Each structure stands twice: as C-alpha cells, then as structure tokens.
Amino acid sequence: MAKRTYPLSKVYGLLEPGPVVLITTAHKGQTDIMTQSWHTMMEFDPPLVGCVISGINHSFDLLKASRECVINIPTLDIADKVVGCGNTSGRKIDKFKRFSLTPSPAALVQAPLIKECYASLECVVADTRMVNKYNFFVLEVVKAWIDPAMKNPNTLHHFGKGNFMIAGETIRLASRMK
Amino acid sequence: MAKRTYPLSKVYGLLEPGPVVLITTAHKGQTDIMTQSWHTMMEFDPPLVGCVISGINHSFDLLKASRECVINIPTLDIADKVVGCGNTSGRKIDKFKRFSLTPSPAALVQAPLIKECYASLECVVADTRMVNKYNFFVLEVVKAWIDPAMKNPNTLHHFGKGNFMIAGETIRLASRMK
Numbered sequence: 001m002a003k004r005t006y007p008l009s010k011v012y013g014l015l016e017p018g019p020v021v022l023i024t025t026a027h028k029g030q031t032d033i034m035t036q037s038w039h040t041m042m043e044f045d046p047p048l049v050g051c052v053i054s055g056i057n058h059s060f061d062l063l064k065a066s067r068e069c070v071i072n073i074p075t076l077d078i079a080d081k082v083v084g085c086g087n088t089s090g091r092k093i094d095k096f097k098r099f100s101l102t103p104s105p106a107a108l109v110q111a112p113l114i115k116e117c118y119a120s121l122e123c124v125v126a127d128t129r130m131v132n133k134y135n136f137f138v139l140e141v142v143k144a145w146i147d148p149a150m151k152n153p154n155t156l157h158h159f160g161k162g163n164f165m166i167a168g169e170t171i172r173l174a175s176r177m178k
Numbered sequence: 179m180a181k182r183t184y185p186l187s188k189v190y191g192l193l194e195p196g197p198v199v200l201i202t203t204a205h206k207g208q209t210d211i212m213t214q215s216w217h218t219m220m221e222f223d224p225p226l227v228g229c230v231i232s233g234i235n236h237s238f239d240l241l242k243a244s245r246e247c248v249i250n251i252p253t254l255d256i257a258d259k260v261v262g263c264g265n266t267s268g269r270k271i272d273k274f275k276r277f278s279l280t281p282s283p284a285a286l287v288q289a290p291l292i293k294e295c296y297a298s299l300e301c302v303v304a305d306t307r308m309v310n311k312y313n314f315f316v317l318e319v320v321k322a323w324i325d326p327a328m329k330n331p332n333t334l335h336h337f338g339k340g341n342f343m344i345a346g347e348t349i350r351l352a353s354r355m356k
Contacts (some may be wrong), residue, residue: 010338012338018196040228079349134226136228157194161355163348163350164348164351167335167343168343172340175264
C-alpha cells in the first residue's frame with residue numbers, strides 16, 4: 001500500500017476503536033513483529049499511546065534497547081499473518097520472511113513500517129516508569145502514515161483465543177466529543 | 179438486562195476489542211457517568227485495566243475520592259445515551275435521570291452498575307502513580323457481570339467526532355494466543 005503522511009492530531013481516531021496492531025521493533029540488525037491489542041490513547045497531540053509489551057517477548061528486549069517502534073494497523077486481508085506473528089517468537093524466526101511481510105523504511109525511527117498495513121505510526125518511548133511493574137510503555141507518535149485509498153478499513157478486534165470481531169458499519173451521531 | 183456473574187479470567191475478552199464504555203462513580207451521595215474509549219487491559223487475572231480520566235471531568239473527582247468505579251459496556255441500542263453522557267457534565271446534571279439510565283447496586287463497590295449495559299465490571303483503584311502526569315488510573319476488576327442472553331453485542335467503537343464503528347461479524351482463526 002502506498003502511504004502518505006497523516007496529521008498527528010488525527011491519530012487518536014485510528015487507535016480509539018481498539019484494533020489489533022502489529023508492533024515492529026529494530027535494534028542492531030535484528031527486527032521483530034509483535035501482535036498486540038493492549039494499547040490505549042493517553043493524549044491527543046502530540047499523541048501519546050500506552051501499551052503493554054510482555055517481558056517474555058523478543059520485542060520487549062528490542063523496544064527497551066532501541067526506545068523506538070512502529071505501530072502498524074492491519075486489516076482482514078492479512079489476518080493469517082497477524083495470527084502467525086502472534087503465535088511465533090522473533091527469537092526463533094524472522095517474521096518478515098516467514099509471513100511474507102514487507103519492511104519499508106520509517107522516516108524518524110529505525111524500526112520498519114509494514115507495507116501491507118494500511119496505517120503506520122512511528123513512535124519513540126516517552127516514559128518507562130511503569131515498565132518494571134506492568135511492562136507498560138508510554139509511546140509518543142512522532143510521524144504517522146496512512147493509505148489514503150483505504151476508506152473503511154476492516155480492522156480486527158480480538159476477543160481472545162483466536163476469536164476476532166471485524167470492524168462493521170459506521171454511524172455518525174450528533175456529538176461534541178473530540 | 180438481567181446479569182450474572184462472569185469469571186474474572188475472561189474479562190480481557192470484553193475490553194480487548196476496544197468498546198466505548200460508560201464509567202460510573204459514586205462518592206458521598208453524588209454519582210456520575212462518563213463516556214470513555216481510552217482504556218487498555220494490563221493483566222489477565224486478576225484483571226487490571228488502565229484508563230485515562232481527564233481532570234476536567236466530574237468523574238475524575240469522584241474516582242479520586244472514592245477509589246472505586248464500574249466500567250459498563252453499552253451497545254448500539256443506547257447509542258444516543260452514550261453520546262449524551264459524553265456531551266454533558268455531571269457537575270450540572272444527574273446523568274442517570276437525564277438519560278433515563280437505571281442505576282443498580284454493585285456487590286463490592288459503591289458506584290452503581292448501569293442496568294441497560296450488557297456487561298459491568300466493578301473496579302477498585304490499584305495504582306495512582308500515573309494520575310498526576312497523565313490522568314491514568316490502573317484499576318483492578320474485582321467483580322464482573324454479564325447478560326448471558328447477549329451473544330453478539332453491538333458494541334460501539336469511537337473514531338472521533340461522533341463517528342462510531344459498530345461491531346461487525348466475528349471470525350475464528352487458528353491461534354494459540356490467549
């Protein structure tokens with residue numbers, strides 16, 4: 001997918017609905033991809049995102065060492081790759097190769113974007129205060145990319161144990177909420 | 179809706195997909211309801227939930243003082259009430275009365291369940307370390323309730339500015355993920 005830059009002030013609308021994401025990391029020639037649903041917006045602009053990355057994951061080591069990552073948002077068409085990345089360890093395999101995902105260079109961080117994802121958020125670690133106790137990282141999104149052709153992305157939303165909800169129809173309600 | 183208790187070990191499956199929630203609080207005879215999308219699971223069992231409650235909200239004061247709340251999960255049939263609770267302040271109105279929502283007593287906390295929501299999670303504040311800087315509370319779910327008749331809840335997922343995605347179809351993929 002050909003992505004364009006996307007305003008940082010609009011990033012919250014991508015993560016608020018709760019999509020499964022693929023987090024990429026890179027450090028000293030190693031890269032990893034991690035499937036993840038435990039994230040939340042914490043501030044609008046500059047966007048802050050809190051996310052849990054368990055210490056048992058290879059991505060934890062790469063994120064802690066590099067202090068950078070990319071949050072990529074996949075859709076239904078690569079659901080098998082999303083599950084594959086969740087069921088394997090980057091300590092044993094190169095997930096980009098195994099699942100035929102295409103790394104593409106980010107602008108501001110070492111971790112790669114995933115070309116097959118419709119949106120990618122380049123992040124730097126902003127706060128590690130909750131890492132020791134909860135594996136909880138506060139990330140600042142420093143650059144955002146989106147495929148402008150993707151109008152109603154079929155994002156995946158995990159119920160647990162391989163059960164996913166696929167994003168359904170959208171409605172607009174009279175609201176003064178941001 | 180008639181709710182039954184629900185195992186704490188299964189709570190993550192309710193919040194992982196990213197639904198809009200209604201958080202209820204109570205303190206010294208005052209109650210409030212807040213519409214919220216900025217939450218994430220942080221631990222499976224006992225379930226920990228991180229959520230941002232802005233200091234400008236009346237709910238922030240009630241949560242800070244009482245250290246208890248209930249996370250209620252609404253569905254499409256009360257979408258107008260969800261938006262209404264998001265567009266008003268509990269400092270000026272009683273949201274239960276204004277939006278004809280029915281408070282029902284919780285088992286372990288003072289904050290009420292919302293009868294019209296299909297699931298309700300009684301919570302106590304577990305960690306306030308990130309409240310000053312980020313308005314971020316770590317909550318422990320101590321009791322969970324669900325309407326057993328609700329099979330495919332039409333949860334709401336906020337894109338921003340009153341645009342919502344309604345939960346779509348569900349799929350099951352071969353996964354070893356929890």
